[in-house]
Amino acid sequence: MRGSRLTLALSILSLVFPLGQAASDSAGLVRRADVIGESVRGRPIRAIELGDPASARTVLVVGCIHGNECAGIAVSRLLARGATPTTFDLWIVPNLNPDGYALRVRQNARGVDLNRNFPSEWRLMGERWDPQYSGPRPLSGPKPGSRGGSSFGSSPM
Incomplete structure (x- = not known):
């Protein structure tokens, strides 16, 4: 049991690599690896597309938002x-909040909890830098011009 835990821990540690390397390691599986925007502080927000872009269904997986x-x-x-999805288009965004990750905080560099900043059922919560601050309005957290996770499947990149 101890050996399998060590193997799992080493496997997880080995996953801390740039997106381009992930794409080359997955030769044939990745349809596209792209920067979909940037954080408030200019860090790239990367995404990987797998599957069938012509499919009517799109699935978005976000690895980190806090x-x-x-x-x-x-x-x-x-x-x-x-x-290896074949019946849907799959987008994976490993880290939607690189500034918060760098700062080791829940919020982005503007003090907004991006999880509470989506337009669906948005309501004002808290104040800037409160752990659950929703931002002054929906989609106010991302840098202007960044798509974040708001429009996958509705428009081409």
Whole structure:
């Protein structure tokens, strides 16, 4: 049992690599690896597309939206390495909040909890830098011009 835990830990540690390397390691599976925007502080937000872009269904997997809760980055990279969807288009965004990740905080560099900043059922919550601050209006958290996770499947990149 101890050996398998060590193997799992080493496997997860080995997943901390640039997106381009992930794409080359997954030769044939990745349709596209692209920068979909940038954070408030200019860090790239990267995405990987797998599957069938002509499909009527699109699935979006976000590994990390809170900078201090990023175990999902490793999970999304594992998924990107082994997934071969054929009946849907799959987009994987390992880290939607690189500024929060760098700062080790839940919010982005503007103090907005991006998880509460989507237009669906948005309501004002908290104040800037409160752990659950929703931002002054929907989609105010991302850098202007960035798509974030708001429009996958509705328009080409």
